[in-house]
Amino acid sequence: MKNSQKRIPLLWSLWALIVPAGLYIVYAQYPPEVLLDWELLAFIAFAVLTSLLPLNINGTPMYLVQWVTIAVFLKYGLFVEILVSQLTMLILLFRTRSASPRTERFPFNSLMFFVLSAFTGIVFFSVGGEIGSVEFSHIVIYGLLYQLVYLIANHLYLYVDDVLMKTSKTFITLDTIWDFLITLLVFPYAITLYVLEASIGIYAPMLLGLPFMVMTVVLRLYNSSEKINIDLKKAGDIGHQLADRLTQNEVIDQFVEQVSTMFKTDYAYVIDYRDNQLLVLRMFEDGKFVEMDMPALPYTKGIAGQAIAYNAPLLYGKKRQWADLVTVQMREDIESIMATPISRNNKIEGVLLVGSRKPFAFSENQLQIMEILSTYFAVSLEKAGYMEKVIAKSERCGLTKLYNYRYLDETLENSMKEIHAGTLGQLSLIMMDIDHFKSINDTYGHQSGNEILIQLADLLREAIGDEGTVARYGGEEFVILLPHYSKELALILAENLRKEIANHAFKIQQSIQNEKQADELHITMSIGVASAPEDAEDGTGIIRNADRALYTGAKQAGRNKVAAYTK
Structure with a gap:
């Protein structure tokens, strides 16, 4: 925005200094023999139509108005060509959508069209080109020179502006190549229009212009339908990928x-x-x-x-x-x-x-x-x-919503593969079993036992968070898988969990007694810890060794204890 605020006054100043005086000088140096006739009106009409119907190539609109302006220049001279070019510039100004305001685009485009026309016309005359020539070789050679000089000067003008605005791009782009190709294709059409007009007059623009307009409309419709078909195919591909x-x-x-x-x-x-x-x-x-x-x-x-x-x-x-x-x-x-x-x-x-x-x-x-x-x-x-x-149903325990044995087994095997591959240095497994859980079911009922399992699962899930994987191994047994945990660190965590569980009051609804009432119950857990790679080489081994530690080192030693596997 700041650049535009500085650029707009400068462009208008340059426009005011160059364009009005330049038009007067061009008129004085190269006065037109005819300023307006029916043939020129026909040329102008088709120049306007061509400006309104651009071709779209690779998402870039291509305006083919030069097939008319070349013929106008060769017949009427530089001054008339400048006027026609300025008219088409005004049409393009309102036809083309741009982020730049029209107060900036008008002086820039008007100045550019004038400078390009004047420079190219001067080059044309300086090398011997003549207006109104009827010699075919002269028309083709000098007409092509005019067109190529105009095209090169146009791209050079825009490139210099990009450099000054610090938005510099390479001089030769894909759009530049397309512009040259379109020019070569349109040039014979422009020469034919000029030669035919010299022979049959006003009928030439109609004879060539109407088919050209029809062809342009057909190509635009075809291009639009092709673009829609391509987008529909892409949409279908995206739909398959999403599925x-x-x-x-x-x-x-x-x-x-x-x-x-x-x-x-x-x-x-x-x-x-x-x-x-x-x-x-x-x-x-x-x-x-x-x-x-x-x-x-x-x-x-x-x-x-x-x-x-x-x-x-x-x-x-x-x-x-x-x-x-x-x-x-x-x-x-x-x-x-x-x-x-x-x-x-x-x-x-x-x-x-x-x-x-x-x-x-x-x-x-x-x-x-x-x-x-x-x-x-x-x-x-x-x-x-x-x-x-x-997937959640297949991987989760329906009661506690913790991961089940199937998911634990897959995760453990993948972790052991990482151990063997060297991408995971340490892995510890904590196996936990509720002490005297059968007597809890016998005393308070299985529903109360389920309530304890659910609350215990919530406690473990909150305590472990993203540090590891908590799973219900079966019955009253739970497993915690801890990547990157050494055995010493896992033992500290297991001891903290044991104390927290022992001090936690689990709320139950007694379901065997006739009168239901909420009670608080304390439980204890026996815990075994094993680690890889020192204690096991596979998933089965680390579970088996953690289970041995649980029963031999914790259960048999009096329960409510944490024990580590030792060989």
Whole structure:
């Protein structure tokens, strides 16, 4: 913005100094024989139509107006060509969407078109080119020279401006190559238009111009349909990839990354809609996920709220179109936005919102594709939720919700593989057994025993946290798997757990006596500890040795003790 504030006055000053005086000098030095006739009006009409119908190549609009301006220059001279070029510049100014304001783009483009036309025309005349020539070889040679000089000067002008603005790019880019190729393809058409006009007059622009316009429209429609087909195929591929994900977090992350890549977004947000509130689940900015700390908002707020309220997708091309909407926190430089509701079973569950720093970065076709992707996303998210429940049931104990023996066995085997591979240095296993648990069941009932198991599981889960894996081994036995723990450290942890459990009051409902009442009960545990690689070479060995320590070193020694396996 600061650069624009300094640049705009400078551009207008240069424009005022060069363009009006330059037009007068060009008119005086190269006066046109004809300033306006019906043929020129026909040329101008087709120049305007060509400016309104660009071809889109690799996402870049290509304006083929030079097939008309070359013919105008060869017939009417430099002054008329400058006027026609300035007219097409005005059309492109309002036709092309850009982040730069028109107050900056007008003087820059007008000055550029004038300088390029004047420079190229002077080169043309200085090497012997003539206006109104009827000699075919002269027309082709000097016409091609004119076109190539104009093209090279154009790219040099833009490159110098990039360097001055410190946005320098390489001089030869893919767009440059396309520009040269299009020029070579259009040039014969321009020469034919000039020669034919010299022969049949006003009918030439109509004879060549109308088919050219029709061809341009057909190519634009074909290009648009091809782009839609490509995007639909990409959307289908993304849907298949989402269907392969087994967890909801994987589905969300994959979806956000794929959508950002497909639509070339700078920002993407997945917003959850629940209990009449909006909560941002994922923020993806400049190709990476960003940690977030955003409070929930009422669902009526912001662009996401609008999408939910109307149950319809939204598309904004400029910030001024949505800036008055109170929305979730977004970057200041966002211009274009697409937002679409995420629905499942006819119920809105969230909103996908993507943004770009470029104005008018998204199209209606892309918004429709994003609606399709949101449907894939909702279905995949629901499937992943079912899969998580199925996996949880297969890996968890139904009573305590701790991991079960199956999961423990797989995790233990994987850990032992890491031990053998050298990627894990130490591994300890704590095996625990409730003392006199049978007498608790006999005295208070099995339901009370289950209540103790549930509360004990909660205590262990909270105490271990992310340090290891807690599992119910079977009955009243529990196992804690501790990667990176030495035997000495595991023994200290086991002793602390033993004391905490012994001092903890477990609440039970007596279920055998006629009158139910809440009681508090204290229990003790016998604990055995074994470690790898010193105590065992495989998973079975470390469990067996921890079990031996539990029974021989703790149970047989009087219970309520911690014992380490010794060879």
